[in-house]
Amino acid sequence: MTADRTHETTNGADDQKDPRAELASLRQSIDNIDMALVAMLAERFRCTQEVGKLKARHHMPPADPAREARQIARLRQLATDAHLDPDFAEKFLNFIIREVIRHHEAIAGKTGTAA
Numbered sequence: 001m002t003a004d005r006t007h008e009t010t011n012g013a014d015d016q017k018d019p020r021a022e023l024a025s026l027r028q029s030i031d032n033i034d035m036a037l038v039a040m041l042a043e044r045f046r047c048t049q050e051v052g053k054l055k056a057r058h059h060m061p062p063a064d065p066a067r068e069a070r071q072i073a074r075l076r077q078l079a080t081d082a083h084l085d086p087d088f089a090e091k092f093l094n095f096i097i098r099e100v101i102r103h104h105e106a107i108a109g110k111t112g113t114a115a
């Protein structure tokens with residue numbers, strides 16, 4: 001995409017900015033945020049894989065509903081404080097946790113008592 005510079009202005013008013021340049025700039029920020037999200041998710045899954053191995057070794061259940069309830073309450077409060085929809089934040093965390101539990105079940109099934 002090429003930005004058309006003919007609409008550039010020096011006063012910075014939103015309605016006088018080149019909309020294509022503004023869109024490209026916002027998309028650059030979105031791409032940076034997505035990169036950080038992927039890095040953070042990868043790091044979270046690296047930790048939860050270790051938890052899964054630990055649990056399998058010590059015959060602990062893959063899921064911990066009490067811990068999840070505390071996390072959801074905390075995340076909902078954080079979301080509210082950040083002006084993010086807490087229902088969306090809860091759904092997002094539940095989606096991730098379901099995947100983690102699936103990994104833990106797979107680790108327990110694979111490693112059995114010898115993990």
Ligand SMILES: C=C(O[C@@H]1C=C(C(=O)O)C=C[C@H]1O)C(=O)O
Nearest residue numbers: 048051062063064067068097100
């Ligand atoms: C990671 C754990 O295992 C499961 C996954 C959780 C998570 O992804 O945050 C939380 C609780 C457990 O159901 C844990 O027990 O801490």
